[in-house]
Amino acid sequence: MMELLEYETLHIINKNPGNTQIYADCIQNLLEGDAVLLIEAAVYASCDKTMALYFPKYIPLYTLKADVDARGISQRMSDEYSSIDDDEFVKLCCLYRKSISWF
Amino acid sequence: MMELLEYETLHIINKNPGNTQIYADCIQNLLEGDAVLLIEAAVYASCDKTMALYFPKYIPLYTLKADVDARGISQRMSDEYSSIDDDEFVKLCCLYRKSISWF
Amino acid sequence: MHYNTLLIFRNGPFENNKNRDCLDIALACSAFDIPISLLFIGDAVLQLTRDLESQIIAQKNIANTLRALEMYDIDKIYVSAADLSRFNLDESSLIVSCNILEQADIALLIRRQDKVINL
Amino acid sequence: MHYNTLLIFRNGPFENNKNRDCLDIALACSAFDIPISLLFIGDAVLQLTRDLESQIIAQKNIANTLRALEMYDIDKIYVSAADLSRFNLDESSLIVSCNILEQADIALLIRRQDKVINL
Amino acid sequence: MIFSLLIYASNNFTQTEQTALRFTRSALRQGHSVHRVFFYGESASSASSLRVTMRDETDVTEQWLTLAAAEQLDMVVCIAAAVRRGVIDKQEAKRHKKDTANLLAGFTLSGLGQLADAIIHSDRLVTFGN
């Protein structure tokens, strides 16, 4: 039996949702206890209603606020995502046991 | 009415088929009289039977021999593709009125 | 020689330097009186929107250069209708006046060219 | 500190320098007695096949380095079963002895790690 | 917490280093320590003293150097990645018979052992790449 930890892996994606392979690789490896943070060009995925459906419901989804604002899409972000600032990004990295960057 | 020329655009793709957006962008813009040449990592697309179906039937499909051989896939290439050497690559560029590289 | 030239933009804003590099080619071609067209497809349609705030992420904004294209007599700017609607955008969202093309017309635009640069 | 480390390989042979760079990290970690695992998914499973002929395209072949991993006591090498079968490959096609993992076990392998490098 | 960063991005992706820089600033601001920033792959070219930043662009390398000086950041560039891309210090210039060195003061060339050391001595390794 695997020990159940509350905060396991923070998956950080920075490529736009056109890079389907990267999203597939990340999503396939999500387990309960993980979270996903979209940064840089990946924040566009948060505007895509169908995209959110690919992520399991039990996975918290975050976007990096600076990237959302720079791209002017804060109004178009799906409800599934919470926007976090740089300090919260660091806090997430502390909270989760490790991070994986998908690029 | 557009003048019908026999050899119009040579589309050169060099990314592996996991880059679905690049293939979609190329395929959407194929017209009769065009051809597709797969080079570098794109030659892997020639092993993929379903991939060939996405290209319209009337489009000649080529792979660059050096890249096919370097990757050891000459036996696995679909029948739809003809393998050409560097000299034939240059000849295709002469034959077709222009080339577009998709990367 | 024939040199009607098309520059294809395919990348989202701030994603890499390709859109900027492609735009610099456009300006150089224009200075040499090369008849050029610009085509924005895929994520690159987002590059044309009003609401980019590049300073937040310390990136260069090419909006000013895009707005100045007219001054260089670069007015053949084409945008994919399908990609605009994919992002819920229309002509009013864009910072330059563009010709909005259906997919079939994009293929014909490409066919008409003598040279194509597609970064 | 905890430092069970996983290196994920995702790129096809000759595609870029990432596989080589990742392999160099593996060797360095091994020299520092870091417990490491290597995971090959996607096109990277092709990197492990016998029939690569890098000299045809004047590229560096990392096959020798891969074969030498055992000497460095790097023996936790994992390969995606789904990606192997996608390319019609099996264990006999590979130049190193690997553990072939189903997708669910790949996710668990990742979970067990303390650090992950994923170029 | 002790962080280390692995930076692996081409210069063509200008945002990657900027994001990493903001992350580092925020971590330090919150009282964490940053054990090392390791530049690998294409990022090695950032450490060249011959690069020129255009007037209308942000010089992210200069920002790294300022932060490093203020916070005693250890910024290590992978030596193999660097020499392959023509970024060399005096020692490498001598070894490879080049008549000049161009590593920016503030960066150190070293081997991947420094990344391994960072893996061992940090609570978190965060990669910023492209």
Added chain:
Amino acid sequence: MIFSLLIYASNNFTQTEQTALRFTRSALRQGHSVHRVFFYGESASSASSLRVTMRDETDVTEQWLTLAAAEQLDMVVCIAAAVRRGVIDKQEAKRHKKDTANLLAGFTLSGLGQLADAIIHSDRLVTFGN
């Protein structure tokens, strides 16, 4: 026929320049002329004299230089792309107050006008990129 090549690839994609080189050799072998090879974007870094190629790797830049010398190839590096990446000739070194130049002899730094000129004066423009 008159060809020109546009090369636009990061050093991390080592195959791109190799393919372009083979293409150029083949075109010349078949009696075509190559008006210009234009290095843009990340490819500008190929022209640095400070790069070191490992013993077990092929130095594609050296191969370009050999071919260029034998065939009077015009190899132009985009000046803006080059200075941004720390590849400068003596004139740029002076302009930007750098104490050394590192452009390999055999390459010329020039503006994008040289690409425009190639578009005008070539039958075919072939891009090799990444």
